[in-house]
Amino acid sequence: MKEISNLIAYRPDVKVVDATLRDGGLVNDFYFTDEFVKALYLANLRAGVDYMEFGYKASKEMFDEDKFGKWKFCRDEHIREIVGENATDLKIAIMADVGRCDKADIIDRADSPIDLIRVATYVNTIPGAVDMIEDAAKKGYEVSCNIMAISHTQEGELKAALDILGKTPVDVLYIVDSYGSMYPEQVARLADTYLEFAAKYNKKVGIHAHNNQQLAFANTIEAVGDGVDWLDATYASMGRGAGNCAMELLLGFLRNPKYNVYPAICFVEKYMNQLKADGVVWGYDLQYLMTGLLNQHPRAAIQFTKEKRTDYAEFYKEIVAQD
Amino acid sequence: MKEISNLIAYRPDVKVVDATLRDGGLVNDFYFTDEFVKALYLANLRAGVDYMEFGYKASKEMFDEDKFGKWKFCRDEHIREIVGENATDLKIAIMADVGRCDKADIIDRADSPIDLIRVATYVNTIPGAVDMIEDAAKKGYEVSCNIMAISHTQEGELKAALDILGKTPVDVLYIVDSYGSMYPEQVARLADTYLEFAAKYNKKVGIHAHNNQQLAFANTIEAVGDGVDWLDATYASMGRGAGNCAMELLLGFLRNPKYNVYPAICFVEKYMNQLKADGVVWGYDLQYLMTGLLNQHPRAAIQFTKEKRTDYAEFYKEIVAQD
Numbered sequence: 001m002k003e004i005s006n007l008i009a010y011r012p013d014v015k016v017v018d019a020t021l022r023d024g025g026l027v028n029d030f031y032f033t034d035e036f037v038k039a040l041y042l043a044n045l046r047a048g049v050d051y052m053e054f055g056y057k058a059s060k061e062m063f064d065e066d067k068f069g070k071w072k073f074c075r076d077e078h079i080r081e082i083v084g085e086n087a088t089d090l091k092i093a094i095m096a097d098v099g100r101c102d103k104a105d106i107i108d109r110a111d112s113p114i115d116l117i118r119v120a121t122y123v124n125t126i127p128g129a130v131d132m133i134e135d136a137a138k139k140g141y142e143v144s145c146n147i148m149a150i151s152h153t154q155e156g157e158l159k160a161a162l163d164i165l166g167k168t169p170v171d172v173l174y175i176v177d178s179y180g181s182m183y184p185e186q187v188a189r190l191a192d193t194y195l196e197f198a199a200k201y202n203k204k205v206g207i208h209a210h211n212n213q214q215l216a217f218a219n220t221i222e223a224v225g226d227g228v229d230w231l232d233a234t235y236a237s238m239g240r241g242a243g244n245c246a247m248e249l250l251l252g253f254l255r256n257p258k259y260n261v262y263p264a265i266c267f268v269e270k271y272m273n274q275l276k277a278d279g280v281v282w283g284y285d286l287q288y289l290m291t292g293l294l295n296q297h298p299r300a301a302i303q304f305t306k307e308k309r310t311d312y313a314e315f316y317k318e319i320v321a322q323d
Numbered sequence: 324m325k326e327i328s329n330l331i332a333y334r335p336d337v338k339v340v341d342a343t344l345r346d347g348g349l350v351n352d353f354y355f356t357d358e359f360v361k362a363l364y365l366a367n368l369r370a371g372v373d374y375m376e377f378g379y380k381a382s383k384e385m386f387d388e389d390k391f392g393k394w395k396f397c398r399d400e401h402i403r404e405i406v407g408e409n410a411t412d413l414k415i416a417i418m419a420d421v422g423r424c425d426k427a428d429i430i431d432r433a434d435s436p437i438d439l440i441r442v443a444t445y446v447n448t449i450p451g452a453v454d455m456i457e458d459a460a461k462k463g464y465e466v467s468c469n470i471m472a473i474s475h476t477q478e479g480e481l482k483a484a485l486d487i488l489g490k491t492p493v494d495v496l497y498i499v500d501s502y503g504s505m506y507p508e509q510v511a512r513l514a515d516t517y518l519e520f521a522a523k524y525n526k527k528v529g530i531h532a533h534n535n536q537q538l539a540f541a542n543t544i545e546a547v548g549d550g551v552d553w554l555d556a557t558y559a560s561m562g563r564g565a566g567n568c569a570m571e572l573l574l575g576f577l578r579n580p581k582y583n584v585y586p587a588i589c590f591v592e593k594y595m596n597q598l599k600a601d602g603v604v605w606g607y608d609l610q611y612l613m614t615g616l617l618n619q620h621p622r623a624a625i626q627f628t629k630e631k632r633t634d635y636a637e638f639y640k641e642i643v644a645q646d
Contacts (some may be wrong), residue, residue: 001515002508184507184541185325185548185575192324213572214534218507218541225508248609249536252616261616262639265609270637286571286588293575293584294411312592316585 002225010255012231015050018247021071022053022095023232023239027282028275029223030055030069030096032223036271037071037082040235044283045090046263047251051116053093054079059102073105079113091115095146096136098128109140119170125154126161130168135171144230145206150190151181151295163192166201172230173203180242180292183224191226207246211237211284212292216245216295221253236272238280241298241305242288258294281305286294286312292322325548333578336552338373341570342531344378344394345418346555346562350605351598353378353392360394363558368413369586370574374439376416377402382425396428402436414438418469419459421451423446432463439465442493446476449484460492467495467553469531473513474504474618485517489524489631495553496526500542503535503565503615507545508626514549529553532568534560534607535615541567544576558587559595561603564621564628565611604628609635617646 020040021032032040037054039174044052063072069077074094086092087323093116106117117136121129127146137145145165150158166172175190182190187207194205207223207230209216220231233250235245248268251261287301290312296319304315343363360377367375378394378603386395393401397417409415416439419429429440440459444452452468459466466487488496498513503512510530517528530546530553532539536589543554548557556573559567563598574584610624613635618641627638 001511004508004512007506007508183330183544184331185327188324189327211537213575214537214540214569217537221506244538250338252536252612262636265613265639268609269633273633286591289571289575290588295503310596312594313585313589316588 001026004252006225006254011229012256014224014254014256015230016247016254016259017050017051017053017093017206017230018044018234019232019244020234020238020247022055023244024234024282025071026240027047027238028153028280029067029068031197032069032071033167034082037111038322039267039271040124041082041090043263045088045236047246047247047260048258049090051093052053052245053095053118055094056083057094057096057105062100062228063156070152074114076107076114077229078110083113086113088190093118095120096132098122098125098132098313101132101195103132103135104131105114106136106139106141107120114141115142118144118146120148122148123150123157123161126164127217130164132202133170135166144171144174144206146176146256147250148176150176151179156192159193159197162197166197166203169218169261171196171204172206174206174208174230174232175223175228176208177210179295180210180216181295181296182219183213183215184218187219187222191223195227204229206232210239210292211244212288212298213244214284216243219223220245220250235267236276237284238272238275238282241282241302242284242292243282250262284285287315290316290319294319296323324591330549331578334547334552335579337547337577337579338553339570339573339577339582340374340376340416340529340555341367341372341557342376342555342567342598343557343561343562343570345378346567347557347605348392348394348561350561351392351521351603353394357405362594364405366558366586366590368411370570370580370583371579371581372413373432374414374416376441377416378417380417380419380424380428382423382428385423389592397437399430399435399437399503406436409436410595414436416441419455420444421445421448421455425457425514426455426458427466429459429462437464439467441469443469443471443541445471446473446484451630453487454493455585456488456493458641460634463594466493466495467497469497469499471499472620473499474502478516482516482520485520489520489526491629494527495529496521497529497531497555498551499531500533501535501612502618502620504618505532505542506538508544510545511549511636514546514551515540517541518550527552529555531555533562533615534565534567535611537579537607539566539600540572541575543568553616559591559599559608561598564605564625565607565615566605597604601628610638613639613642617642619646
């Protein structure tokens with residue numbers, strides 16, 4: 001059982017990362033207005049959030065800039081239009097997907113508004129991740145690494161990956177429940193494994209959860225209690241499929257007086273509810289519960305949502321048949 | 324950390340209680356159609372649910388039968404119209420609120436379709452609860468006792484209440500998170516306390532969770548892992564305010580092969596979504612997050628919902644001011 005003092009007090013090492021534009025951008029192809037992004041930046045500042053992820057540094061060779069909003073590419077000049085020189089305590093992050101990002105787009109940190117490069121990888125692309133981590137660290141950035149889809153990964157491979165990453169200059173190793181399939185006790189076991197390597201190599205551990213089974217917040221606070229410090233959240237849970245851990249839930253839970261839930265509530269009221277009213281769709285629903293339960297990629301559930309289907313029972317039969 | 328074998332295997336002692344009509348009835352004043360109730364009964368049978376709670380045995384002196392649907396009163400003849408002699412493995416339950424129920428309405432079990440009387444009490448009405456428990460047990464019923472609002476109760480008083488209840492013929496002692504204010508680690512601590520008295524007096528322990536912080540399911544499975552056997556759930560989380568632990572999530576989680584999530588999915592698709600389409604409102608929303616966070620009764624949030632307000636920030640200031 002966890003120590004009651006941990007619930008009442010706080011750990012100064014905890015960092016909250018707002019992933020609204022990045023994971024939420026997967027829902028609306030990154031078409032956020034500048035007004036929205038500026039208001040989000042201010043909300044994060046007021047709420048005491050530590051990092052704001054603006055989006056992806058996606059390869060302009062691989063992705064057509066005309067088909068996505070600008071936060072799929074996160075040009076430094078676009079970030080500057082929002083944050084200026086960002087003379088604040090809020091740090092700026094972007095995500096760089098292994099195999100879908102050009103290192104040349106990442107310039108030296110000294111010349112960029114970006115502070116943190118979040119490298120996203122699968123276990124089978126770890127060498128590519130190492131290359132990007134080393135490149136980003138050499139350019140002066142803080143670096144984290146998200147190992148995605150670990151619920152489809154063997155424990156032995158995961159440990160080998162953590163051992164390889166431990167030897168790189170990466171600062172944070174992220175537990176990522178890509179399919180929203182994990183229960184808190186599984187998160188506890190994974191946190192144990194990650195923390196073992198983190199201790200060995202002097203790294204921090206983070207968590208990025210999905211809400212397929214209404215467990216994104218529960219899994220995140222389980223991880224906090226286990227010693228995980230870096231916590232991803234998004235306003236109103238906005239994110240791919242069932243979405244993520246809600247920022248407003250997480251800030252309400254954390255006891256560090258630097259965090260403040262009220263600006264998060266104001267932002268959700270004014271901006272996130274407007275997005276929903278405008279027809280942007282995300283969040284817990286039965287189709288996501290089912291793919292989470294079956295530990296499947298949510299793509300079939302996302303398609304079901306896009307087609308505005310409501311025949312959940314038929315969908316269940318379809319995905320069980322494919323299992 | 325919990326044993327991994329507990330997650331993969333199952334505990335035969337687990338009992339699932341469907342509270343849709345009772346807790347859900349608080350949202351629509353118990354106006355369910357007979358078609359709905361019959362379909363729910365069949366869904367529970369097919370899903371392997373152990374108990375179906377039909378509603379309250381509310382005092383007809385205190386409540387006007389013209390102002391509520393029949394499941395506020397659960398006359399035996401109305402239950403029989405749904406279940407006949409109920410020659411099935413699914414047992415029938417009703418809730419009897421201390422101070423809002425006439426013992427005379429509870430006839431001998433031998434003459435009734437009801438199997439389980441669920442006595443609901445606050446810590447300050449324990450003597451009334453004891454009286455009702457003894458009466459129901461004498462009449463041949465299984466009896467459980469829900470101690471409500473324990474997040475507003477001192478640990479010493481709670482232990483005294485459990486000790487008194489332990490000496491009665493009650494079968495199950497329920498942890499009830501009335502305000503949806505509890506985190507899983509608090510549930511773990513409460514489960515520890517309840518299980519200590521349950522072991523001493525040979526009782527079982529149950530949990531009834533609310534979803535104010537999207538933790539109803541997480542708190543329920545935390546409790547299962549801790550040794551709590553009786554689990555309340557409602558289809559599509561239907562229940563007062565933010566609602567309860569979703570039946571479809573719980574059945575997906577439980578490993579006992581007698582449980583089957585598919586009939587639950589079918590029922591939600593056809594009946595629960597229709598209720599929502601008809602304008603019945605329940606479920607997680609920011610106003611419930613806030614009362615949960617502040618460990619307050621949800622009545623202000625329910626009023627906010629009824630008035631179709633969306634000024635969450637203003638509401639937060641109102642309830643903080645009252646705190």
